[in-house]
Amino acid sequence: MRQKLVIIGNGMAPGRMLEHLFELAPDLYEITIFNAEPRVNYDRIMLSPVLSGEKTFEDIVIHGDGWYIRNGITLYKGHRITAIDRAARTVTSDQGATAAYDRLIIATGSVPFILPVPGADLKGVISYRDLDDVDAMLLAAQSRETAVVIGGGLLGLEAAAGLKARGMDVTVLHVMPSLMERQLDPAAGYLLQRSLEARGIKVMTRAKTQALLPDAQGKVRAVALQDGTEVPATLVVMAAGIRPNAALGRLAGLEVNRGIVVDAHMRSSDPSIYSLGECAEVGGQVYGLVAPLYEMARVLAGELAREVTGAEPAPFVHQDTPTKLKVTGIDLFSVGDFADGDDREEIVLRDASAGIYKRLILKDNRIIGSVLFGDTGDAAWFTDLKKKATDVTDLRDTLIFGQAYQGGAALDPTAAVAALADDAEICGCNGVCKGTIVSAITAKGLTTLEEVRAHTKASASCGSCTGLVEKVMQLTLGDRFQAQAVKPMCGCTTHSHDDVRRLIKAKQLKSIPAVMQELGWSSSGGCAKCRPALNYYLVADWPGEYEDDYQSRFINERVHANIQKDGTYSVVPRMWGGMTSAAELRAIADVVDKFAIPAVKVTGGQRIDMLGVKKEDLPAVWEDLGKAGFVSGHAYAKGLRTVKTCVGSDWCRFGTQDSTGLGIRLEKFLWGSWTPAKVKLAVSGCPRNCAEATCKDVGVICVDSGFEIHFAGAAGLDIKGTDVLGLVPSEDEAVETITALIQMYREQGHYLERIYKWAKRIGHDEVRRQIMDDRDRRRAYFDRFVQSQAFAQTDPWSERVSGKDKHEFRPMAVLGLEAAE
Amino acid sequence: MNAMTRDWIEIGLLTDIPKEGARVVKTPAGCVALFRTGEDEVFALDDRCPHKGGPLSQGIVHGRFVTCPLHNWVFDLATGLAQGADEGAVATTPARVEGGRVYLARSVLARRAADD
Numbered sequence: 001m002r003q004k005l006v007i008i009g010n011g012m013a014p015g016r017m018l019e020h021l022f023e024l025a026p027d028l029y030e031i032t033i034f035n036a037e038p039r040v041n042y043d044r045i046m047l048s049p050v051l052s053g054e055k056t057f058e059d060i061v062i063h064g065d066g067w068y069i070r071n072g073i074t075l076y077k078g079h080r081i082t083a084i085d086r087a088a089r090t091v092t093s094d095q096g097a098t099a100a101y102d103r104l105i106i107a108t109g110s111v112p113f114i115l116p117v118p119g120a121d122l123k124g125v126i127s128y129r130d131l132d133d134v135d136a137m138l139l140a141a142q143s144r145e146t147a148v149v150i151g152g153g154l155l156g157l158e159a160a161a162g163l164k165a166r167g168m169d170v171t172v173l174h175v176m177p178s179l180m181e182r183q184l185d186p187a188a189g190y191l192l193q194r195s196l197e198a199r200g201i202k203v204m205t206r207a208k209t210q211a212l213l214p215d216a217q218g219k220v221r222a223v224a225l226q227d228g229t230e231v232p233a234t235l236v237v238m239a240a241g242i243r244p245n246a247a248l249g250r251l252a253g254l255e256v257n258r259g260i261v262v263d264a265h266m267r268s269s270d271p272s273i274y275s276l277g278e279c280a281e282v283g284g285q286v287y288g289l290v291a292p293l294y295e296m297a298r299v300l301a302g303e304l305a306r307e308v309t310g311a312e313p314a315p316f317v318h319q320d321t322p323t324k325l326k327v328t329g330i331d332l333f334s335v336g337d338f339a340d341g342d343d344r345e346e347i348v349l350r351d352a353s354a355g356i357y358k359r360l361i362l363k364d365n366r367i368i369g370s371v372l373f374g375d376t377g378d379a380a381w382f383t384d385l386k387k388k389a390t391d392v393t394d395l396r397d398t399l400i401f402g403q404a405y406q407g408g409a410a411l412d413p414t415a416a417v418a419a420l421a422d423d424a425e426i427c428g429c430n431g432v433c434k435g436t437i438v439s440a441i442t443a444k445g446l447t448t449l450e451e452v453r454a455h456t457k458a459s460a461s462c463g464s465c466t467g468l469v470e471k472v473m474q475l476t477l478g479d480r481f482q483a484q485a486v487k488p489m490c491g492c493t494t495h496s497h498d499d500v501r502r503l504i505k506a507k508q509l510k511s512i513p514a515v516m517q518e519l520g521w522s523s524s525g526g527c528a529k530c531r532p533a534l535n536y537y538l539v540a541d542w543p544g545e546y547e548d549d550y551q552s553r554f555i556n557e558r559v560h561a562n563i564q565k566d567g568t569y570s571v572v573p574r575m576w577g578g579m580t581s582a583a584e585l586r587a588i589a590d591v592v593d594k595f596a597i598p599a600v601k602v603t604g605g606q607r608i609d610m611l612g613v614k615k616e617d618l619p620a621v622w623e624d625l626g627k628a629g630f631v632s633g634h635a636y637a638k639g640l641r642t643v644k645t646c647v648g649s650d651w652c653r654f655g656t657q658d659s660t661g662l663g664i665r666l667e668k669f670l671w672g673s674w675t676p677a678k679v680k681l682a683v684s685g686c687p688r689n690c691a692e693a694t695c696k697d698v699g700v701i702c703v704d705s706g707f708e709i710h711f712a713g714a715a716g717l718d719i720k721g722t723d724v725l726g727l728v729p730s731e732d733e734a735v736e737t738i739t740a741l742i743q744m745y746r747e748q749g750h751y752l753e754r755i756y757k758w759a760k761r762i763g764h765d766e767v768r769r770q771i772m773d774d775r776d777r778r779r780a781y782f783d784r785f786v787q788s789q790a791f792a793q794t795d796p797w798s799e800r801v802s803g804k805d806k807h808e809f810r811p812m813a814v815l816g817l818e819a820a821e
Numbered sequence: 822m823n824a825m826t827r828d829w830i831e832i833g834l835l836t837d838i839p840k841e842g843a844r845v846v847k848t849p850a851g852c853v854a855l856f857r858t859g860e861d862e863v864f865a866l867d868d869r870c871p872h873k874g875g876p877l878s879q880g881i882v883h884g885r886f887v888t889c890p891l892h893n894w895v896f897d898l899a900t901g902l903a904q905g906a907d908e909g910a911v912a913t914t915p916a917r918v919e920g921g922r923v924y925l926a927r928s929v930l931a932r933r934a935a936d937d
């Protein structure tokens with residue numbers, strides 16, 4: 001008599017298992033399947049195309065009714081198993097059917113995670129797991145009203161795209177700062193958000209759902225967020241995650257952790273019961289993508305067929321599974337580990353205008369992760385290299401271009417670029433294509449990167465395409481082109497920024513001419529690139545000794561205002577921590593009237609900007625502002641610009657600390673000393689982060705237990721969330737820590753390099769080590785900053801009101817026509 | 822001396838202009854920038870960049886060059902010609918230093934405003 005095999009659940013995992021089993025041992029078992037869903041096995045992954053209308057349910061059926069009949073399987077559709085009697089070896093369904101087993105397989109998949117918020121059980125609130133959910137969404141979509149999807153992961157975004165395609169107005173609420181944060185790095189998450197928004201899907205990140213609100217009929221009408229926002233919705237799709245459906249295992253007394261615990265051969269704690277799929281936990285892991293489930297299916301089929309094959313199947317081993325988003329028109333792929341780390345290197349290719357972002361993460365010359373956006377053609381190849389842990393040293397130069405560019409024996413890093421068409425865009429910022437660069441090189445006889453930049457603007461903006469431009473040059477010039485090993489500071493020297501900074505200290509160079517002389521500058525007076533950089537390095541390294549060379553400063557820092565396109569200036573007075581008063585506002589209004597200032601604007605840093613001031617008027621404007629107590633806001637400085645704050649515990653019901661006070665204290669303490677590039681801070685009174693502290697150079701998030709210090713954020717040409725530096729218990733320590741961080745940056749940063757770039761270059765962990773772990777060093781940095789401040793904290797405006805640099809603001813002579821006589 | 826007064830207009834002292842800096846002279850036809858190099862040479866150029874009108878007097882002076890403050894074009898102070906890949910020229914006016922005083926050629930008054 002054949003053994004009885006009973007399977008609970010008819011999803012993708014057991015379906016695949018049976019296919020293998022029938023190959024290995026077609027007649028070994030008499031098979032019975034119970035499935036709570038009233039249907040055959042279908043491709044759950046493809047529900048999204050059904051939702052969006054690109055496919056029908058018939059298209060995604062894996063095993064039709066005929067398959068069950070042909071294989072002699074008894075399938076109970078719409079039967080949910082409610083009890084397992086391990087002693088009697090039987091299972092019983094909610095419809096009263098009972099079946100005996102010799103071997104039992106539990107394959108009950110997952111259940112959607114429903115947020116435990118009020119209103120989660122309202123009408124109009126559904127999850128996204130099976131065909132019934134899709135049908136419910138399609139019904140709701142007929143109204144063409146508003147849908148909210150809670151959860152910006154794979155499921156949520158697919159639901160959102162599908163609903164949008166069906167004509168609904170869709171908003172995605174995601175609790176984390178960037179979409180699909182578990183699969184994507186923030187850069188790709190950002191691109192993804194942009195392309196969803198371009199399709200008319202609204203995305204709200206850091207959106208924490210507090211409750212679902214009912215209308216009079218008890219149907220959902222809106223989602224209430226913790227910050228008080230209400231997002232209207234007639235349909236709410238909860239896609240906030242899944243949980244292994246291990247309830248039956250628990251009920252039956254099997255060992256259950258997150259999922260039903262099985263060994264590498266899918267055996268549970270009861271020798272006649274197996275489990276596979278999302279409900280199973282192997283080696284401490286549970287899975288939510290089909291690739292590992294299919295691997296489980298292979299193992300279990302081999303296990304069940306053992307008495308026929310006589311062989312033990314290879315055990316299940318963990319593999320990272322790639323993620324792809326199945327939204328038509330959005331190509332996105334990620335696999336493996338893509339966190340930053342000291343022992344990792346990365347290769348990045350960005351093409352902003354084409355919407356392409358590729359990032360490979362290497363460790364010991366092996367790919368350990370990749371994120372591809374916009375062009376996922378090489379996903380398979382990268383995954384393969386990763387899986388096989390191939391040493392990519394020899395491929396490195398061309399790796400990011402993908403497999404097509406990998407030649408046979410000799411690897412040519414220019415082959416990729418050679419293969420590009422003439423109209424392929426090389427520089428995204430400036431829209432320069434390959435053909436333009438090639439013809440400029442030939443027509444004008446260019447041989448250096450600087451020349452190519454000057455003539456074509458290629459790689460002259462963000463510089464991320466520099467490598468490509470150099471390859472185009474190499475192709476066009478052949479041996480005449482020599483890529484430089486170190487990137488010199490500018491055309492006047494062969495030394496890099498790092499070299500120059502090192503030599504200034506080592507050789508005790510204390511003036512610009514001394515640097516130029518000792519380090520062999522090739523130009524007489526430097527250029528507009530190296531002069532300000534050298535001036536900064538000398539100011540920072542020899543405080544009190546070196547005298548600032550004003551003529552080496554950019555005009556804004558010479559006249560303490562920002563030059564505008566028409567040669568007029570803008571004036572921004574300091575408003576400590578963004579606080580102001582009626583008297584201050586009145587003084588500003590008076591100045592605006594008196595000097596007929598054409599535009600007044602509120603800035604992103606919580607200041608007021610007066611635009612269009614004539615240069616001659618600057619000292620008089622400052623004088624009037626000074627009388628009202630204003631000092632320069634340094635809106636022009638490579639130094640501390642602004643400390644943005646929220647109202648914190650003074651006013652806000654959520655505030656945990658006096659964020660405004662801390663912001664003012666930081667601003668008063670830190671203003672003055674020059675830094676490599678501008679520095680912007682923010683202090684938020686609680687994690688709701690109203691001051692947007694997590695995209696600043698340095699940010700503080702107040703919490704009950706103290707002050708969480710963040711650093712290395714960016715929100716300009718690049719977008720980057722901050723990293724946490726550490727948590728400190730007191731305000732004093734927060735000030736000391738932040739000051740030390742800024743001093744470290746002052747001593748190590750390249751001129752014009754923002755904190756996030758500097759920190760990336762030297763490693764975030766290194767910063768933490770020096771500032772958080774090494775108290776003595778932190779203190780030493782702090783003391784050096786204080787020393788520098790002794791020479792730097794003078795208000796430049798009042799100095800100029802009292803006559804300093806008069807010549808800057810007055811013409812040397814005014815010639816009238818009478819002089820012609 | 823006579824020739825001096827007829828063809829040259831005295832503007833002021835050399836020391837009125839910062840080394841590696843510039844001052845502005847207003848004329849009926851627009852502003853002229855008077856540059857002083859590190860070697861105490863003086864040059865006069867229209868204070869208007871041919872690119873987008875930036876005030877060259879506000880730029881950084883290096884060697885015998887000035888870099889426009891708006892978009893970094895570089896001009897030769899002696900010839901007024903844009904350097905590198907940029908094409909354009911600024912009108913120059915003869916200038917001279919004698920006895921610590923700076924003089925501009927009288928022709929500065931006859932010149933036409935750049936293009937305003």
Ligand SMILES: Cc1cc2nc3c(=O)[nH]c(=O)nc-3n(C[C@H](O)[C@H](O)[C@H](O)COP(=O)(O)OP(=O)(O)OC[C@H]3O[C@@H](n4cnc5c(N)ncnc54)[C@H](O)[C@@H]3O)c2cc1C
Pocket residue numbers: 008009010011012013014034035036037044045046047048079080081082107108109110128129130155158245248276277278279287288289290291293324326
């Ligand atoms: C919309 C969507 C898109 C997805 N996209 C992807 C993707 O792109 N890539 C990818 O790899 N994965 C994707 N997944 C995940 C993938 O579909 C699942 O990992 C896979 O289907 C899980 O298979 P399973 O057999 O473990 O469970 P399931 O397929 O969930 O099957 C479990 C079955 O058991 C039944 N059941 C539960 N309890 C009982 C009970 N007590 N008695 C009887 N029957 C019961 C359920 O009704 C269900 O039919 C997606 C999932 C969804 C919902």
Ligand code: SF4
Pocket residue numbers: 646647648649652653654655656659684685686687688689690691
């Ligand atoms: S960040 Fe500040 S303003 Fe915003 S909720 Fe928290 S304490 Fe209130």
Ligand code: SF4
Pocket residue numbers: none
């Ligand atoms: S984003 Fe900034 S740099 Fe760009 S135009 Fe606006 S003000 Fe100018």
Ligand code: FES
Pocket residue numbers: 870871872873874875889890891892893894
């Ligand atoms: S205006 Fe002078 S460089 Fe643009």
